[in-house]
Amino acid sequence: xxxxxxxxxxxxxxxxxxxxxxxxxxxxxxxxxxxxxxxxxxxxxxxxxxxxxxxxxxxxxxxxxxxxxxxxxxxxxxxxxxxxxxxxxxxxxxxxxxxxxxxxxxxxxxxx
Amino acid sequence: xxxxxxxxxxxxxxxxxxxxxxxxxxxxxxxxxxxxxxxxxxxxxxxxxxxxxxxxxxxxxxxxxxxxxxxxxxxxxxxxxxxxxxxxxxxxxxxxxxxxxxxxxxxxxxxx
Numbered sequence: 001x002x003x004x005x006x007x008x009x010x011x012x013x014x015x016x017x018x019x020x021x022x023x024x025x026x027x028x029x030x031x032x033x034x035x036x037x038x039x040x041x042x043x044x045x046x047x048x049x050x051x052x053x054x055x056x057x058x059x060x061x062x063x064x065x066x067x068x069x070x071x072x073x074x075x076x077x078x079x080x081x082x083x084x085x086x087x088x089x090x091x092x093x094x095x096x097x098x099x100x101x102x103x104x105x106x107x108x109x110x111x112x
Numbered sequence: 113x114x115x116x117x118x119x120x121x122x123x124x125x126x127x128x129x130x131x132x133x134x135x136x137x138x139x140x141x142x143x144x145x146x147x148x149x150x151x152x153x154x155x156x157x158x159x160x161x162x163x164x165x166x167x168x169x170x171x172x173x174x175x176x177x178x179x180x181x182x183x184x185x186x187x188x189x190x191x192x193x194x195x196x197x198x199x200x201x202x203x204x205x206x207x208x209x210x211x212x213x214x215x216x217x218x219x220x221x222x223x224x
Contacts, residue, residue, distance in 0.1 A: 004154075034212055043116075043202060043215040044155075089154060093213075098143040098162070098206060100213055104154040 002027040006090045006103030013080055013110050021075040021106045023064075023090035031092040033057075033066055033073040038087040038105070047075075047088070080110045114139045118203050118216035125193055125223055133188045133219050135203030142208045144186040145170065146178065148199040149218075155202065161186055162208070193223040 007022040025031065032051045036044040048057030053068035062077045073090060090103040116137045125131055137144065145160035147170075157170030161180040175197055177189040186205075190197060200220050204213040 032211070036215075043217045044204075044213075045215070046212045049212055093211070098145075098160070098208060098213075100145075100157070100204075100206075102147075102155040104152055105149075 002031070002092060002094060002099065002101050004090050004092055004101050004103040006088075007106055008104070009087075009106040009108070011106060011108045013108070015082055015110055015112050016079045017110075019075070019077040019080045019084075019108070021088055021090075021108070023073045023075065023103060025071050025073065025090075025092050025101075027071075027092055027094060027101075029094060031094050033064070034091045034093070035062070035064055035073070035075050036089040036091060036102075038089065040086070044089060080108070082110045082112055084108060085110050114214065116203055116205055116214050116216040118201075118219050121217060121219060123219060123221050125221070127194055127223055128192050131190050131193060131221075133190075133201060133203075133221070135186045135188065135216060136184050137186075137203075137205040137214070138184065139205060139207075139214065140183065141205040141214075142183070144180065144203065144205045145213070146176070146186070146188045147202045147204065148172065149202060150199055158188070158201075193221075195223050197221065198223050 034049045035047040037047045048059040050057040050066035093100045146158040147155040159178040161167045203216040206213040
């Protein structure tokens with residue numbers, strides 16, 4: 001079946017550090033891939049997405065590239081800020097239905 | 113403003129007392145779904161609906177019911193809540209196809 005595996009947390013970084021959160025997926029066909037962010041006390045917000053192989057999604061300094069050969073969609077940011085502290089979810093949706101699968105989530109804390 | 117609205121945001125109830133969590137979206141989306149979020153497990157789908165009067169079970173449907181009488185509303189019903197249903201619940205909607213989901217703010221339910 002379709003599934004998403006993402007890096008276990010929590011992750012604690014100092015401000016301006018480099019961030020990588022690993023995400024790999026298993027799916028038949030050609031899924032779309034997403035990163036969602038959940039700030040404290042809020043719902044999930046779309047951070048970025050990619051719909052086909054080699055696409056790069058980017059937003060707010062975050063980037064992720066759809067790698068079909070390694071079935072990965074790792075999230076990166078060159079210089080994190082305290083305001084980036086949140087839980088990050090990797091997710092996929094299959095090409096022929098709306099069945100969305102989520103990873104377990106990675107809690108990021110950025111310290112000043 | 114495009115949004116998914118859930119109510120209530122917080123709810124404490126006792127075992128066995130029926131409750132309903134409402135969900136409404138104003139984007140005319142066909143697809144709506146309910147998830148529960150538990151630590152270390154990410155988001156798991158409870159039920160989904162492809163359109164009015166069309167609903168189906170997700171991964172963890174036991175103890176829950178839903179209905180879809182109108183396109184905009186998708187209430188979640190717990191006929192006889194139990195403590196293991198204590199969780200954070202999210203409603204989501206998206207148009208059919210490989211597109212991102214829009215989430216409500218969440219409902220934190222505690223069953224004592």
